[in-house]
Amino acid sequence: MVKINxxxxxxHILEEFPESEPVVKKYFSYFYEHRxxxxxxxxxxxxxxxxxxNTPExxxxxxxxxxxxxxxxxxxxNIP
Structure with missing residues (x-):
């Protein structure tokens, strides 16, 4: 079982679960925009x-x- 926390x-999330890319891009767009x-x-x-x-909880x-x-x-x- 893979545990993501x-x-x-x-x-590793992107590597293991390519379908997660839209979510990752949404929340970490700064890193994509600034290459x-x-x-x-x-x-x-x-x-x-x-x-x-500085993302709020x-x-x-x-x-x-x-x-x-x-x-x-x-x-x-397993994701909390």
Whole structure:
């Protein structure tokens, strides 16, 4: 079972679950717009990326909710 939490690297989510890309792009658009995907998203955890962006806690919870919906067809995934 794959466990996704705030310590998971953003890159690993995209690698393991390509269907999560629209959700990742929505919440981490800054990195895409400034062409920092290779630098930032490969190195940062979800928590780290949210910290860099100063994302409110409520938005972070919404990210996990949307991510869970996007990859819900994978039965072996655990998202808080």
């Amino acid at each position: 705030e310590e998971t690297k953003v890159f 920092l995907v290779d630098i930032a998203l490969k190195r940062l955890t979800i928590k780290g990326a949210f910290t860099v962006l 409520e938005e972070q919870k919404e990210f996990f909710k949307e991510l869970k919906e996007a990859i819900s067809n994978k039965a072996s995934v």
